[in-house]
Amino acid sequence: ARRDQLQLLQKNLDFEEKQASLYNFSVHKFSSYRWQKRVIQIDFSSKTMCSIDKGIVKRQFSFMDVKNCHDATGTRFTVSFKGHHDYELEAMSPQDKQKILELINQIIYRNIHPVDTHDEKGMPPASPTKLHEGPLLLQRGGLASCKWKKYEANLCTGQLTLVPSGCRPVSGDADVPVVPSLPVIIHLSDGNASTETPRTCDTFIILTNQNEFHFRVPMNEQTSTEEIRIERDSWVKAINKQCMDWKRKSQYEHMYEDFKESQKLSDIRKVSEEYESTDEKEHKTDKVQNNPPLVRPLPLPRILSKPPTVPVLIPVPAVLLEPPVHKPATEPRQVPELKPLPVPEKTPALLAESRQAQVPQLEPNQSPTLPAAMIPPPPMPPPLPKKTRAKCQIRTKAFHWDLVAQDKIAKSVWARGSRREIEIDTSRLYEQFGVKDLGHISNLESSNHAGIMLSAKIAHNFNIFLKSFPAQPKELKDKLFIVNEGDGGLSDEHITSLRRYVPTADDIEMYKSYKGDVNELHLVDQYMLELCNIPYLSTQLDLLLTLRELPISMDDLKPLINQKICMCQQLWGCEAFVCVLEYLLTIGNYLNQNAGKEKAKGFCLSSLTKIAQLRGNERKFTLMHALVEQIMLHEPRLATFFRELAEFETVPGASVKGLTAEVDVVKNELQKVIQYRKTYKGKNLGSRHSKFTKDLKLAIEKYEADLNQLTKRCEEMRKLYTDILVKFGEPLDQDSKELFGWVCQFINEFKGIHSQLTH
Numbered sequence: 001a002r003r004d005q006l007q008l009l010q011k012n013l014d015f016e017e018k019q020a021s022l023y024n025f026s027v028h029k030f031s032s033y034r035w036q037k038r039v040i041q042i043d044f045s046s047k048t049m050c051s052i053d054k055g056i057v058k059r060q061f062s063f064m065d066v067k068n069c070h071d072a073t074g075t076r077f078t079v080s081f082k083g084h085h086d087y088e089l090e091a092m093s094p095q096d097k098q099k100i101l102e103l104i105n106q107i108i109y110r111n112i113h114p115v116d117t118h119d120e121k122g123m124p125p126a127s128p129t130k131l132h133e134g135p136l137l138l139q140r141g142g143l144a145s146c147k148w149k150k151y152e153a154n155l156c157t158g159q160l161t162l163v164p165s166g167c168r169p170v171s172g173d174a175d176v177p178v179v180p181s182l183p184v185i186i187h188l189s190d191g192n193a194s195t196e197t198p199r200t201c202d203t204f205i206i207l208t209n210q211n212e213f214h215f216r217v218p219m220n221e222q223t224s225t226e227e228i229r230i231e232r233d234s235w236v237k238a239i240n241k242q243c244m245d246w247k248r249k250s251q252y253e254h255m256y257e258d259f260k261e262s263q264k265l266s267d268i269r270k271v272s273e274e275y276e277s278t279d280e281k282e283h284k285t286d287k288v289q290n291n292p293p294l295v296r297p298l299p300l301p302r303i304l305s306k307p308p309t310v311p312v313l314i315p316v317p318a319v320l321l322e323p324p325v326h327k328p329a330t331e332p333r334q335v336p337e338l339k340p341l342p343v344p345e346k347t348p349a350l351l352a353e354s355r356q357a358q359v360p361q362l363e364p365n366q367s368p369t370l371p372a373a374m375i376p377p378p379p380m381p382p383p384l385p386k387k388t389r390a391k392c393q394i395r396t397k398a399f400h401w402d403l404v405a406q407d408k409i410a411k412s413v414w415a416r417g418s419r420r421e422i423e424i425d426t427s428r429l430y431e432q433f434g435v436k437d438l439g440h441i442s443n444l445e446s447s448n449h450a451g452i453m454l455s456a457k458i459a460h461n462f463n464i465f466l467k468s469f470p471a472q473p474k475e476l477k478d479k480l481f482i483v484n485e486g487d488g489g490l491s492d493e494h495i496t497s498l499r500r501y502v503p504t505a506d507d508i509e510m511y512k513s514y515k516g517d518v519n520e521l522h523l524v525d526q527y528m529l530e531l532c533n534i535p536y537l538s539t540q541l542d543l544l545l546t547l548r549e550l551p552i553s554m555d556d557l558k559p560l561i562n563q564k565i566c567m568c569q570q571l572w573g574c575e576a577f578v579c580v581l582e583y584l585l586t587i588g589n590y591l592n593q594n595a596g597k598e599k600a601k602g603f604c605l606s607s608l609t610k611i612a613q614l615r616g617n618e619r620k621f622t623l624m625h626a627l628v629e630q631i632m633l634h635e636p637r638l639a640t641f642f643r644e645l646a647e648f649e650t651v652p653g654a655s656v657k658g659l660t661a662e663v664d665v666v667k668n669e670l671q672k673v674i675q676y677r678k679t680y681k682g683k684n685l686g687s688r689h690s691k692f693t694k695d696l697k698l699a700i701e702k703y704e705a706d707l708n709q710l711t712k713r714c715e716e717m718r719k720l721y722t723d724i725l726v727k728f729g730e731p732l733d734q735d736s737k738e739l740f741g742w743v744c745q746f747i748n749e750f751k752g753i754h755s756q757l758t759h
Helices: 001-018 094-112 227-288 349-358 424-433 455-466 474-480 491-503 505-512 523-533 537-573 574-594 605-613 623-634 636-644 656-682 690-727 736-758
Strands: 020-029 034-043 049-055 057-064 066-071 076-081 084-091 134-140 146-156 159-164 182-189 194-196 203-207 212-216 339-340 359-361
Touching: 020 656, 034 084, 034 094, 034 656, 049 656, 057 203, 057 656, 066 094, 066 182, 084 094, 094 159, 094 182, 094 574, 094 636, 134 227, 146 227, 194 227, 194 690, 203 227, 212 656, 455 491, 455 523, 474 736, 491 523, 491 537, 505 523, 537 656, 537 690, 537 736, 574 623, 605 623, 605 736, 623 636, 623 736, 636 736, 656 690
Parallel strands: none
Antiparallel strands: 020 034, 020 084, 034 049, 049 057, 066 076, 076 084, 134 146, 134 212, 146 159, 159 182, 194 203, 203 212, 339 359
């Protein structure tokens, strides 16, 4: 009993240590032209990075495959991988984004500078030698502002690190999360970075796949222009050397990978050829011994897929014909007489005469390959569309369906058209799919306002978004304090879109410095000014989005966790499956002992996928046939063991690892909501929004109760799966998707052969 307690304690300590190096983050991934919710798991124990969707591990990358990460505006960022497309991601909060970037930067740093085996576990390697250092100004832009900020720059092997040289304090109502200012890291190790030098003596640019970094060497009254130029050139030279070195290394890696791939293919081809030749020899020997020789059928003739070429006569325009060439009299052919083309009336006379002398035309009776009719003059351009007055039309949402191709319509049901007049209730359709025309929103080009403070590209996108936005600028603040959409709050799509237009601290400072009439601003600037006046805007939007997504996430996870629990319970309680495995062990030991191998006490469940690959002397007879035959011969009741494993009829999608990560993310998100409520009460902001405070409290209480039930079921699932791993002697880190997939494949193959033998 004491030994079991010690083993359980050690198992708990190992799990806690593993959890300390395991990070789960909820993000939105841009895929198929839309943002999809994902869980990004960074596991330092297995050195893997996973993308998880509803418990299914969609993609798993090794740390060595992580090439680069690029910062972007707001909470967006991009991660680059070897041999895979980039991941464009959006974090749930600025704090999450900073933590993810910090971890990915650590991964890339360790890829460049591997940790020594004698170093302490979990500690970064020693700092490399600095190749160049000094102060630099980096151009940083928000949605509307653009400033030069001072950094202490350190160029090391594979990266340029920029540490802010001084952060000014921000007022309490500014929407800036309370997080330490992390350094800006520009990775050069992916081999895609380069430098550019403008004409000015103090600036240079670093170009990556995603960003442009504009730098300037700071100057003062005592430094001369030549000194500034020398300092700029030394930076460019050092950075450019790093870029070229890593580009060369990247090219060598691609060449080496291509060589390994070609070598692997050639090895596979050789093995397959040897196997086929050996198999053919054995097959021929069996035929000679058991059967008279048969005449081998002749191979079928190959059908040429290339159609015969037929010369096509292409009419040549008259303007491309060359003038006649005078040939000697001995030439048997005669040159056909050429006539000039008629000139349009609107062509000037002199130009017409010159063209008549140069452009000949063949007569129709002398040129069999040219058309007889004269080529008509080019048609007149179509008339310009008439300007019509803009009418106030009913606007609705568009339905983006897939149209039937024109060549398919003739033989389809769509060719006949509708035989009756179909009536629809347009008022009901407009009620559900109508888009409110705000009227005051106009295109940026047709605006009579002076200048737009917002940058042009962001203003254009923001203006498009505002066309379907249901609130006026003055109503925006109240909308953000309504929890439920049914009570008049914003939709999930509007909240998600607004999060991408949260102004930075510099934007807030610029807009608040505006002293003119607000009504004279363009509509996009009016909205931005209103956003700048909302305290804790980013936190409020994150809160609303989390409150909307939490119940959806928990409802999605409940059936998946219940399914895994049912699978574990069925596999744990199915003794017939264990008896089938014992039969397989006995058969395998018999074969291996007669093949000169040792007797085994057990085998991993991954071996179940190899049973159908071992063929007998009859080509269609496999080890699976032998297993089914032996069981039906000696214990027929075991042949229907799969009826007790009904949950394994379909290949499992979600895994215990993925579902545990999903529950962990939900737990963290709810914890953020609880922390927000404490901060909200501490600042006494609830007096103006009493209904918001009440709805927030009710939502937290409901979600806490649901999460407690979900957490209990998740712990039950993990415990049952651990018992399954122990029962079948599998490693404790074995992925459940693989293990259940092996069992599922075995059951389907067993059922198929069993049905063949019984019918």
